[in-house]
Amino acid sequence: xxxxxxxxxxxxxxxxxxxxxxxxxxxxxxxxxxxxxxxxxxxxxxxxxxxxxxxxxxxxxxxxxxxxxxxxxxxxxxxxxxxxxxxxxxxxxxxxxxxxxxxxxxxxxxxxxxxxxxxxxxxxxxxxxxxxxxxxxxxxxxxxxxxxxxxxxxxxxxxxxxxxxxxxxxxxxxxxxxxxxxxxxxxxxxxxxxxxxxxxxxxxxxxxxxxxxxxxxxxxxxxxxxxxxxxxxxxxxxxxxxxxxxxxxxxxxxxxxxxxxxxxxxxxxxxxxxxxxxxxx
Numbered sequence: 639x640x641x642x643x644x645x646x647x648x649x650x651x652x653x654x655x656x657x658x659x660x661x662x663x664x665x666x667x668x669x670x671x672x673x674x675x676x677x678x679x680x681x682x683x684x685x686x687x688x689x690x691x692x693x694x695x696x697x698x699x700x701x702x703x704x705x706x707x708x709x710x711x712x713x714x715x716x717x718x719x720x721x722x723x724x725x726x727x728x729x730x731x732x733x734x735x736x737x738x739x740x741x742x743x744x745x746x747x748x749x750x751x752x753x754x755x756x757x758x759x760x761x762x763x764x765x766x767x768x769x770x771x772x773x774x775x776x777x778x779x780x781x782x783x784x785x786x787x788x789x790x791x792x793x794x795x796x797x798x799x800x801x802x803x804x805x806x807x808x809x810x811x812x813x814x815x816x817x818x819x820x821x822x823x824x825x826x827x828x829x830x831x832x833x834x835x836x837x838x839x840x841x842x843x844x845x846x847x848x849x850x851x852x853x854x855x856x857x858x859x860x861x862x863x864x865x866x867x868x869x870x871x872x873x874x875x876x877x878x879x880x881x882x883x884x885x886x887x888x889x890x891x892x893x894x895x896x897x898x899x900x901x902x903x904x905x906x907x908x909x910x911x912x913x914x915x916x917x918x919x
Contacts, residue, residue: 648872649868649869649870649872651869651870654865654869658865660861663861663864663865664861666861666864667680667684667860667861668680668683668684669831671833671834671857671858672833672834673831673833674831674832674833675831675832675833675834675857675860676750676751676753676829676830676831676832677750677838677857677860678711678714678718678747678748678750678751678829679751679829680860681710681747681750682707682708682710682711682714682747683707683711683829685707686707686708686711688707689706689707689708690706690707691704691705691706692705692706692707692709692710693705693710693740693743694878695739695740697739703740705740705743710743710744710747711747712825713740713743713744713747713748713820714744714747714748714750714751714827715748715751715823715824715825715826715827716744716748716820716821716823716824716825716827717744717745717747717748717749717751717752717820717823718748718749718751718752718827718829719823719824719827720748720800720814720816720819720820720823721748721749721752721754721779722752722827723819723823724779724798724800724814725778726749726752726754726778726779727753727754728752728753728754728830728832728836729753729754729755729836729837730754730755730777730778730779731754731755731756731757731775731776731777731778731837731840732745732749732752732754732755732756732757732777732778732779732780732781733756733757733758733759733771733772733775733777733779733780733781733797734746734756734757734758734759734780734781734782735759735761735763735768735780735781735782735783735786735789735790736761736781736782736783736786736802737761737783737785737786738881739783741781741783741802741816744820745781750838751827751829751830752827752830753829753830753831753832753836755836755837755838755839755840755854756838756839756840757771757772757775757777757839757840757841757842758839758841759771759772759780761785761786763789764789764792765789765790765791765792765793766792767845767850768789768790768793769792769793769794769795769796770845770849770850771842771845771850772793772795772796772797773795774842774849774850774851774852775840775842775852777797777840778797778798779797779798779799779800780796780797780798780799780800781799781800781802781816782799782800782801782802783801783802783803784801784802784803784804784808787799787801787810787813798813798814799812799813799814800813800814800816800819801813801814801815801816802816802817803815803816803817804817832857833857834856834857834858835856835857835858836856836857837854837855837856837857838855838856838857838859838860839854839855840852840853840854840855841853841854841855
């Protein structure tokens with residue numbers, strides 16, 4: 639939810655529709671959808687001159703953390719270096735079976751910085767639903783936490799796992815120790831430039847009528863995300879945009895996945911400096 643205190647005129651949807659120009663919408667991004675663009679740069683590097691607070695995270699137990707754009711950029715670079723060390727190439731899929739924490743943001747941005755695409759996996763999925771989606775995407779790596787790690791034991795052909803664990807005794811043999819491996823990485827990573835047709839996200843259908851089908855989201859969707867946030871929601875640089883937990887309903891899996899990657903990240907993609915507040919369950 640965006641702040642509801644408003645001064646000035648709100649966007650007029652009919653006027654925005656009338657005056658919409660795709661080239662103008664694309665020009666608002668620092669990269670070129672034809673010659674090279676990186677979604678992490680659009681989320682982080684483009685905002686470094688002001689370096690405002692980008693993420694304000696409150697856990698269910700009241701634990702509170704913030705990240706500014708530079709901190710997000712550095713965490714993304716460390717994750718990108720970790721992914722490159724594990725053989726992840728531009729265009730590969732990196733999956734995340736993660737709750738809404740700062741680690742999730744780092745993994746998404748790190749995958750994008752490395753030129754990979756991110757695939758969200760709803761944390762309420764069981765092994766079969768996870769297996770269907772990993773098979774569909776051909777993901778090369780799954781990042782998960784201790785609470786969700788056991789689900790991957792029942793996944794046939796599961797790719798390598800990077801485990802986010804707080805203590806060494808929580809680690810599973812053969813898994814990558816995500817925190818230790820990430821800390822060892824440099825905070826410098828040159829973003830891999832891609833073109834507008836290349837993927838940034840691999841979403842999926844709900845799977846209610848058969849195996850989940852892939853819903854690829856290319857980089858050229860970024861202007862649509864920005865238009866929605868600015869023209870539809872009226873998000874402004876001074877706003878705090880909150881994402882609240884969504885309980886699973888008939889379409890809960892699709893909604894939760896969308897929150898993880900699209901609604902949650904959109905304030906960063908909106909080309910303003912709006913702060914994203916995430917409330918964790």
